[in-house]
Amino acid sequence: MGTITKALELLNQFSSTRSEIGLGEFVRLSGRDKATVHRHLSELEENGFLEQDPSSRAYRLGPALLRLSAVREAAFPVRALLRPIVFELAEAVGELAHASLLQGDLLSPVFHSDPRLHGTQVHFDESETLPLHATSSGLAALSFLPEALRDQLLSQPLKALTSKTITNPAVLRHMIEQVRRTGWSQLDSTFDQEVASQAAPLFGENGQVVGAIAVAVPLVRADFDRMRTITPKLSEAARSATRSLGGQYPDFPSAHRPMFEPTHIE
The missing domain is CATH 3.30.450.40 (GAF domain)
Incomplete structure (x- = not known):
């Protein structure tokens, strides 16, 4: 796993119920050593992918993601x-x-x-x-x-x-x-x-x-x-x-046939 991948994987730790994450929690979630995690977080912050709360020092997603999201949605x-x-x-x-x-x-x-x-x-x-x-x-x-x-x-x-x-x-x-x-x-x-x-x-x-x-x-x-x-x-x-999306939907041979029996959905 490359350095860039390791850094970007830290972004995937955020969720709607975990919008801010401190250094110690990042270490626990990633299973990596503190020095490496801190270096990756600092690089992400420098490039705008993360920002740090001045009071709690916890990290949250940064404005660069908003910009890239807008670019992506405008183009696609x-x-x-x-x-x-x-x-x-x-x-x-x-x-x-x-x-x-x-x-x-x-x-x-x-x-x-x-x-x-x-x-x-x-x-x-x-x-x-x-x-x-x-x-x-x-x-x-x-x-x-x-x-x-x-x-x-x-x-x-x-x-x-x-x-x-x-x-x-x-x-x-x-x-x-x-x-x-x-x-x-x-x-x-x-x-x-x-x-x-x-x-x-x-x-x-x-x-x-x-x-x-x-x-x-x-x-x-x-x-x-x-x-x-x-x-x-x-x-x-x-x-x-x-x-x-610009695609063509296939015709499926058994589109209207039940896939599973009533007693066993899965």
């Missing part, structure tokens, strides 16, 4: 394109919907919307990246990656995030075959013990998968009939989002 307005589609999907199904883009072997959330029609809701953190093997969004994207890259990712150790996370590559390969036939994925309790989700891939102008759009439902409402009503609306949203 993905968030602006996906926002109305995700919002309309959430309103149509009455549940939380979100879209994410591929970031290496993870998905990075772009936008989410929740109509908040129910007392029990899904907690969604846009600062949290999504693993490809443990989320329906990840599985949808993983299924359409180039075969060599997919094999490489499945050959690595897969982390169990809950008791139901699928870490067996053979099982995942079988599920990938189903996703490639139907165009959508569905998992429950594999990333969050109390959540079921359904997702469809998004494709860019070069025909390659670029991310996924998904609907997340509290497990208490995620019966077979409820999840089945989501599928056509999700597929249409994925088709619309792909067109907005």
Whole structure:
């Protein structure tokens, strides 16, 4: 792992619930020695990627990220394109919907919307990246990656995030075959013990998968009939989002066929 990667990885420690981090906590979170972490933090601060609270001396994300984010959105307005589609999907199904883009072997959330029609809701953190093997969004994207890259990712150790996370590559390969036939994925309790989700891939102008759009439902409402009503609306949203991104959505041979039996969503 190079020096630049080690420095930039420190930025991934921030989240909506951890907006400021002190040197000691960075050392604990990264597992690196204090001198090295301090050097990386200082370099990030000098370049505007971090700033330090003058009172607490804790670090927070800096203004350089805002500038780069604005440049990215101006040149490639993905968030602006996906926002109305995700919002309309959430309103149509009455549940939380979100879209994410591929970031290496993870998905990075772009936008989410929740109509908040129910007392029990899904907690969604846009600062949290999504693993490809443990989320329906990840599985949808993983299924359409180039075969060599997919094999490489499945050959690595897969982390169990809950008791139901699928870490067996053979099982995942079988599920990938189903996703490639139907165009959508569905998992429950594999990333969050109390959540079921359904997702469809998004494709860019070069025909390659670029991310996924998904609907997340509290497990208490995620019966077979409820999840089945989501599928056509999700597929249409994925088709619309792909067109907005300049891509062409494939025709899947079994798009309207249930992927899983009612007694076994996963």
